[in-house]
Amino acid sequence: MTKISNEFQPATDDPNALLNFLGDPAWVRHCRPVAAADGSGKHHSQGLPAGVTYLSQLMAHDMFLTEPCRNTFVPNTSPRADQSRVNLVQHPLMLETVYGRTGAADSVLYDQENPDKFDLLKYEYFSEPITIHKLLQDPRRRWTYPVLADARNFSSPMLAQITLNFMIFHNRLVDEFKSKGYDKKQLFSLARGTAIRTWHNIIKNDILKTTCREADDTIFPSWMGELGVWTDKEFLSRDVLRCFHGLVRDGYIFNEKALTNVVKHEGIDEILSASNIGPSVAVSLISGSFEDIQKVNVSLWLDKWEVGWEFFFDTESKDDAASRFRNRTGFTPSFAFSRKSRDKDQKIQVRDAKKSKTSMSDRLVGCSILEPFLEELETDLNNNGGCFALKSGQSLPVAVALLAESFYDFKRNPKDVGKLGRLGSAIVRRQIEPVIDQAQAQVGAILNRAEITTVPTTDVLPNSFTQMIGLTDFNFIKKGAH
DSSP states (O other), rough: OOOTTTOOOOTTTTTTHHHHHHHHHHHHHHSSSSSOOTSSSGGGGEEETTHHHHHHHHHHHHHHHEEEGGGSSSSSTTTOHHHOEEOOOOSSSSSSHHHTOGGGGGGGGOOOOOOSBBOOEEEETTEEEEEOOOEEEEESSSOEOOOOOOGGGGHHHHHHHHHHHHHHHHHHHHHHHHHHTTOOGEEEEEHHHHHHHHHHIIIIIIHHHHHSOOOOOOOOOOOHHTTTTOOHHHHHHHGGGGGGGGGGOOOOOOOOOGEEEESSSHHHHTSSSSSGGSSOOOOBBOOOOOOOOHHHHHHHHHHHHOOOHHHHHTTOOTTHHHTTSSSEEOOOOOOOOOOOOOEEEEHHHHHHHHHOOOOOOOOHTTTTTHHHHHHHHHHHHHTTTTOOOOTTTOOOHHHHHHHHHHHOOOOOOOOGSSSSOHHHHHHHHHHHHHHHHHHHHHHHHHHHTTTTSOOOOOSSSOOSHHEEEEOOOTTOOOOOOO
């Protein structure tokens, strides 16, 4: 067994001892070996394409922007212990996180000459035209950032580029609907309706099918429903979806050019540093063209950070084993990175745990369904240098318990490798699928009221993110009336 590093000394009086252990580099290597023990080359922590991690983050941003109620009215300086919360996302899974509030409220997002489209820029890169975000310079700093409706989507180069691709898809749809003779007054509605329906396909296929088991005949205790496990959206966002933090790798291969470099992957700490999220273009506003020095800066950023989606979504040949697992990930009871917080490193599992201390969390962690997997986790921890008795009052966040359920359930079917366990899958599916249904109904109702009946239905639209961005034929858009 791998031993935890000598620098780590578990302290019984440290309330975060267990959580810190889960981020120890040796424990991460133990949970995420480069190959399976049987020599097959695939460990069950390599069951998911890494791109799913960042699509899931976009989904969470499109469902939740949860704040203490007092923060929505006054600055968060009051010592009051009012912890009631409000979700500021008004229409979940309607791509608010990409479109913003539209209209005058977010006019900077849209092209002033053609407000049906996002204001994006064309740029010649290696003689190939590419599209990038419009960039602004933060007056408080000497670096630029992409213009996005939701600043949370500026948290990593991967997420920023996923967001950009939805904006590009919308613009392409506007052009296609226009070229086929549709009413100019309806172009924005037609494109947004189509993009949202495509997003719903992506959530169902790229996220839910990839990360969750299919529903089975498992019977869950009635108290779970009474407690709100299947319906409490704050519990979903604050507790359950935090287990997706366990998907993050300690490094990634970004693009084809990275394969020729001596360093084969980019570390997560560097990826998440603010200076790397967007190119450093020192201008107050870019609104249509680039100067030579700006082109150089954008090119340097793209050389390193432009995402090769075939790597992040495992679309290459399955015969290429080395390529196949470059960015593979999976749910494991380990965490690969820390985040800077007020000039201090704070492990993300510690931050998560501070936000998930509720009676629901405590009762769920202690349920019989999770018990055998927590026993497996305890044994594994102690075999690898820890000293933790999970049954003797050691606080354990729901997210970690669900990660243990996924990781130690060796009775899974091969198709379930790397996915959430039965309980974790049931919570995510039962909470998110009704929201998708509601959003789909809402799209239909809005379009019907506006008498727009020509938005393609989900059955003819792309089913995955890579299908959406690789689309060459928009044959699902029929010829409109001139």
